[in-house]
Amino acid sequence: xKLTLKIWRQKxxxxxxxFVRYPVDDVDPEMSMLxxxxxxxxxxxxxxxxxxxxEHDCREGICGSCGFMINGEAHGPEKATTTCQLTxxxxxxxxxxxxxxxxxxAFVFVKDLVVNRRAFDHIIEAGGYVSVSTxxxxxxxxxxxxxxxxxxxxxxxxxIGCGACVAACPNxxxxxxxxxxxxxxxxxxxxxxxxxxxxxGMVAQMNxxxxxxxxNIGECSAACPKEIPLEVIANMNRDYVCASxxxxxxxxxxxxxxx
Amino acid sequence: MxxxxxxxxxxxxxxxxQSTNGKKIVMAVTGCIMFLFVTGHMLGNLQIYDxxxxxxxxxxxxHSLGEILWIIRGVMALTIILHFTATIQLAxxxxxxxxxxxxxxxxxxxxxxxxxxxxxxxxxxAFVIFHLLHFTVGAxxxxxxxxxxxxxxxxxxxxxxxxxxxxxxxxxxxLGLHLSHGISSMFQSVGLAHxxxxxxxxxxxxxxxxxxxxxxxxxxxxxxLGIVK
Ligand code: SF4
Ligand code: FES
Numbered sequence: 001x002k003l004t005l006k007i008w009r010q011k012x013x014x015x016x017x018x019f020v021r022y023p024v025d026d027v028d029p030e031m032s033m034l035x036x037x038x039x040x041x042x043x044x045x046x047x048x049x050x051x052x053x054x055e056h057d058c059r060e061g062i063c064g065s066c067g068f069m070i071n072g073e074a075h076g077p078e079k080a081t082t083t084c085q086l087t088x089x090x091x092x093x094x095x096x097x098x099x100x101x102x103x104x105x106a107f108v109f110v111k112d113l114v115v116n117r118r119a120f121d122h123i124i125e126a127g128g129y130v131s132v133s134t135x136x137x138x139x140x141x142x143x144x145x146x147x148x149x150x151x152x153x154x155x156x157x158x159x160i161g162c163g164a165c166v167a168a169c170p171n172x173x174x175x176x177x178x179x180x181x182x183x184x185x186x187x188x189x190x191x192x193x194x195x196x197x198x199x200x201g202m203v204a205q206m207n208x209x210x211x212x213x214x215x216n217i218g219e220c221s222a223a224c225p226k227e228i229p230l231e232v233i234a235n236m237n238r239d240y241v242c243a244s245x246x247x248x249x250x251x252x253x254x255x256x257x258x259x
Numbered sequence: 260m261x262x263x264x265x266x267x268x269x270x271x272x273x274x275x276x277q278s279t280n281g282k283k284i285v286m287a288v289t290g291c292i293m294f295l296f297v298t299g300h301m302l303g304n305l306q307i308y309d310x311x312x313x314x315x316x317x318x319x320x321x322h323s324l325g326e327i328l329w330i331i332r333g334v335m336a337l338t339i340i341l342h343f344t345a346t347i348q349l350a351x352x353x354x355x356x357x358x359x360x361x362x363x364x365x366x367x368x369x370x371x372x373x374x375x376x377x378x379x380x381x382x383x384x385a386f387v388i389f390h391l392l393h394f395t396v397g398a399x400x401x402x403x404x405x406x407x408x409x410x411x412x413x414x415x416x417x418x419x420x421x422x423x424x425x426x427x428x429x430x431x432x433x434l435g436l437h438l439s440h441g442i443s444s445m446f447q448s449v450g451l452a453h454x455x456x457x458x459x460x461x462x463x464x465x466x467x468x469x470x471x472x473x474x475x476x477x478x479x480x481x482x483x484l485g486i487v488k
Contacts, residue, residue: 008362019362072363098363105356122267170364170374172356173279203280204273212356213279213349215376216444222368231452237280238450244275251274255267 029089053112064160074164074223102167119209126205127198156183168223171212176220179232199239208254287445311411318410386430424479435472
């Protein structure tokens with residue numbers, strides 16, 4: 001099948017960017033979106049042009065490296081699918097696909113379809129851990145975890161940190177990501193000791209990174225390849241209210257976004 | 260060699276009000292107060308169908324509250340100011356959060372109401388100011404005499420002016436749109452969500468908003484149709 005890829009080309013953050021149209025004639029319907037770009041890049045390299053930069057790693061939908069906007073939707077039109085898992089059979093012969101990087105101030109532009117998502121790392125650093133005692137491995141059944149609690153936590157833990165939620169949000173808010181991390185650790189008994197500091201720390205860092213505010217509209221959850229539910233945002237807010245009150249004299253300090 | 264460039268530099272702590280989450284919680288609480296007010300106000304207004312005596316007595320009762328009335332007015336003014344300030348600050352922060360927009364962006368899940376909160380809110384606020392000048396102060400009262408204390412007469416005379424009624428109906432409809440998102444959104448903002456209850460809440464929010472709109476606009480419509488005169 002034949003496709004036209006309209007791709008955002010920009011050398012670096014200071015350069016001026018623009019869309020460039022590339023016809024790709026030999027697209028196999030079973031190719032993934034990234035393989036389609038591989039094919040295009042081969043031809044660009046042969047022609048001596050600069051290949052299109054995009055991020056990828058596992059190509060199995062589990063690492064969270066890949067992702068860009070495809071026709072105005074983060075990770076493209078398929079539900080619960082990362083860009084690397086999106087096969088071209090979902091498009092029709094002759095379609096034009098608009099590929100654009102995630103756009104948010106907190107995601108510093110790097111090149112073409114690549115942005116720097118270190119803001120997410122800062123949020124994780126601000127509270128994405130649990131304390132464990134060293135020494136002998138504890139017995140597996142020492143701490144009992146209810147099925148519902150385990151499920152909630154595991155569902156939230158499915159977040160791969162791809163950034164589609166921020167990209168899809170009209171406010172460029174990172175509430176779904178931060179909520180997923182807070183829910184993942186905070187609902188488990190193992191995460192209980194740091195629960196309040198985690199909520200305060202991660203929320204403070206999320207704000208320091210200048211993500212937008214959440215208006216509870218749900219675009220994030222719909223774009224999320226792991227279908228993280230909106231409840232995680234409520235969990236974040238609930239932990240945040242309680243922690244803000246109990247630890248009002250002990251607010252954690254975020255790090256400056258640029259560092 | 261300096262490592263200042265690679266080591267994380269501490270910024271200042273983010274207080275409750277400085278955080279977007281904190282502001283949203285303030286918006287949820289103030290929104291809830293305004294929602295309760297709007298509901299109570301509508302129930303009060305519907306007494307118009309019981310005739311002039313009943314409605315005027317109700318107006319009298321409110322005025323006889325004296326200081327309490329002023330306390331309620333003060334709380335409402337503060338509520339509006341907080342809700343409004345938080346909105347402005349969040350809107351500015353949101354604008355900063357995406358300096359370069361998309362050439363193409365689809366909305367795949369959000370409701371129309373939720374995406375237009377920034378529009379419906381200010382229009383409703385403008386309406387509230389007009390409405391106070393219209394029926395409470397009596398400063399703007401086109402084509403009719405404002406009679407202090409004659410609530411019933413003022414309402415009927417006011418709504419007989421067709422464009423006043425049209426403006427009222429539009430503004431109240433926008434209020435309904437605002438509430439259809441707001442009523443469920445406030446629970447989410449303060450952290451109350453449940454996988455089974457939240458979808459029901461969304462439905463209930465739409466239903467409650469519809470009831471409020473119908474309750475309010477029935478009055479100008481009845482006046483224009485001559486049912487209430
Ligand atoms: S919440 Fe979903 S969309 Fe957001 S980073 Fe995690 S996996 Fe990606
Ligand atoms: S490349 Fe790993 S999720 Fe797509």
